[in-house]
Amino acid sequence: MSPECRGRQSRLLVPIVVSLLGLVGAVGCGGDQVARPLTGIVRDDPLRSDGITVTDVTDTGAYPADDDSFELVARPGSLLVVYFGYTQCPDICPTTLTEIRTALRRLGDDATRVDLAMITVDPERDTGEILNAYVGSFTEQFHALRPESDDELRTAEAAFLASSSVTRLPDGTVEVGHSVNSYVVDENGTVLVEWPFGHGVDNTAHDLEVMLDTSAS
Amino acid sequence: MTARTGWIRGAVLSVMIALPLVACDDDSSSGTTMEMSSPIEIAGAWARSSPMMATMGAAYMTIMSTDDDRLVAAAVDSSIADHAEVHEVVMAGGSDADMSMDMGSATTMAMSAGEMVMREVEGIDIMGGEMFMLKPGGYHVMIIDLVAPLEIGQTFDVTLTFEKAGAVIVPVEVREDAP
Numbered sequence: 001m002s003p004e005c006r007g008r009q010s011r012l013l014v015p016i017v018v019s020l021l022g023l024v025g026a027v028g029c030g031g032d033q034v035a036r037p038l039t040g041i042v043r044d045d046p047l048r049s050d051g052i053t054v055t056d057v058t059d060t061g062a063y064p065a066d067d068d069s070f071e072l073v074a075r076p077g078s079l080l081v082v083y084f085g086y087t088q089c090p091d092i093c094p095t096t097l098t099e100i101r102t103a104l105r106r107l108g109d110d111a112t113r114v115d116l117a118m119i120t121v122d123p124e125r126d127t128g129e130i131l132n133a134y135v136g137s138f139t140e141q142f143h144a145l146r147p148e149s150d151d152e153l154r155t156a157e158a159a160f161l162a163s164s165s166v167t168r169l170p171d172g173t174v175e176v177g178h179s180v181n182s183y184v185v186d187e188n189g190t191v192l193v194e195w196p197f198g199h200g201v202d203n204t205a206h207d208l209e210v211m212l213d214t215s216a217s
Numbered sequence: 218m219t220a221r222t223g224w225i226r227g228a229v230l231s232v233m234i235a236l237p238l239v240a241c242d243d244d245s246s247s248g249t250t251m252e253m254s255s256p257i258e259i260a261g262a263w264a265r266s267s268p269m270m271a272t273m274g275a276a277y278m279t280i281m282s283t284d285d286d287r288l289v290a291a292a293v294d295s296s297i298a299d300h301a302e303v304h305e306v307v308m309a310g311g312s313d314a315d316m317s318m319d320m321g322s323a324t325t326m327a328m329s330a331g332e333m334v335m336r337e338v339e340g341i342d343i344m345g346g347e348m349f350m351l352k353p354g355g356y357h358v359m360i361i362d363l364v365a366p367l368e369i370g371q372t373f374d375v376t377l378t379f380e381k382a383g384a385v386i387v388p389v390e391v392r393e394d395a396p
């Protein structure tokens with residue numbers, strides 16, 4: 001523990017934290033170690049997404065793509081929330097993305113240090129135009145990521161232990177299965193926390209606040 | 218769950234009810250309720266507002282029936298969407314390697330890393346006297362091929378068909394999030 005570490009107490013509820021999981025170890029703070037509770041899943045051996053790139057089709061919002069590929073790391077001093085989904089998903093995806101949007105609103109100005117990257121698992125139907133409009137309706141600070149090949153998608157998924165499948169059924173409908181966690185990545189490409197489906201606005205906002213506080217020092 | 222306050226009596230199809238009958242203080246005060254009461258009651262019906270370009274929507278609600286019954290179909294007007302279906306979100310493939318993740322301090326959560334998929338269901342059994350919830354991550358009425366995005370504040374009808382009780386019209390409120 002480091003006494004000189006900036007230690008603003010979270011204004012959010014301790015009981016929620018206690019009832020849930022894990023302590024986060026060793027994040028920033030001038031190289032010192034500080035233990036702060038996060039409500040999501042924290043691995044002893046964190047996942048990493050640095051070096052993993054996905055085709056970036058973002059063409060609106062705050063980050064027009066000047067490059068056509070995006071490395072899954074946050075801007076310096078910021079966080080990147082990564083989500084795998086598809087726009088024709090009526091239930092899981094909008095539920096999760098709405099929670100994230102609501103949590104970001106609670107952060108106020110700090111939300112400018114959080115970007116959202118959605119990687120479509122259904123690139124055939126999710127054109128760039130569709131994906132941009134969809135992700136952009138949850139935050140202005142987004143990356144619309146559309147893998148150009150199966151290999152590209154699988155490589156990105158593997159970094160997060162995520163998975164998906166798109167099946168065309170005989171009746172013409174398309175069945176999409178996908179893992180449903182969201183991931184928060186820092187500027188080094190370390191996955192700081194994973195949120196399962198239904199993690200909740202309170203927990204999501206709390207975790208973002210804790211991680212932003214930590215990475216600010 | 219508390220009293221019946223706020224519960225909306227399901228109205229039988231023959232009557233085109235004029236909304237807005239959200240949260241009446243008393244069943245009897247609702248001019249939109251038929252005197253011949255349906256055994257089905259629906260509460261808290263809502264649908265999430267559509268993100269831009271979304272073509273699919275989902276409606277959620279709590280269903281209660283005085284008798285055992287079975288929800289067998291859902292429909293929406295063609296001015297809202299092409300059609301509606303009753304869907305369930307399930308884990309694909311069952312338990313496999315995805316479920317035994319090597320997680321540090323975390324305990325296992327029910328829906329942590331498995332792949333989830335949604336499927337149409339043939340019906341939902343409603344036990345008499347018990348509440349059945351359609352909610353995110355579980356069951357929903359899927360609204361397929363929306364004519365226009367669902368906008369916050371909008372209300373539209375979903376017609377549910379029960380094996381015994383027949384058709385019940387449910388006014389669904391479009392919201393950003395669950396009520």
Ligand SMILES: [Cu+2]
Nearest residue numbers: 090304335359
């Ligand atoms: Cu569905």
